[in-house]
Amino acid sequence: MTQDKIQNEIEEKGLASIPGSHSVDETVAKLENMLREKQVKLFAIIDHSGEARQAGLEMRPTKLLIFGNPRGGTPLMLAAPTTAIDLPLKLLVWEDGEGKVWITYNTPQYLQERHQFPKELLANIAVIEAIAANAAR
Template identity: 35%
Template sequence: MIIKECRFNFDECEKILKNKIKEIGEIFAEIDHSKNAKNVGISLPKDKVIIFGNPKVGTLLMEQNIEVSIDLPLRVAIWEKDGKTFVEARMPSEIAREYGITHEIIKKMDEAVNYVISSVT
């Protein structure tokens, strides 16, 4: 698991992350936890999860062990705490290890996640 403080405010961090993700794959969904909390009358600092990946790559892992599909596509979380913005992601190699997957593509997946995270930290 990677948790790092962003160099940018929440909105700028989100914008940069999305642009970098689009360079390596696609964004499949976004969960806005703070918006969902507000909709039920609860206050939560800004908190979003971006679900992203590359179907050609993720499918290679699912071919080795279909059970990994619960942890794919990949996710990156962005949240605010104490006036700072943070990002969090699980590394593909960490996920693959849990499922006994050893495909050579995992190294490139880790590099892609590091590329995205390092763009804002």
């Protein structure tokens, strides 16, 4: 699957996907440092490929970071309680079949459309775009 095809299919689902320039583990370490520096709480890292390996299955490197800041997320959940299903924010760092690493996340616009919270609150979660872009470098 080509990079353009991956990005087009992902965008149609309310996701953004940015090609990375480091391995999955290096990208995750970079994200951990960035979140720590910004004083954003990292709730969990789920190592999907590691869990698959423990179950006797093979999966390309795939890790999910779950993070957030109550000051950003709480106003969204107060405005639209269903937003809680999508918060804390998540970044998926994964490797495709060609060995290319991607950083994928729900776009803030998609979350706003899905839950109908006021557009003025988009700024509360827009930080995910900058975090993903910086981690991809």
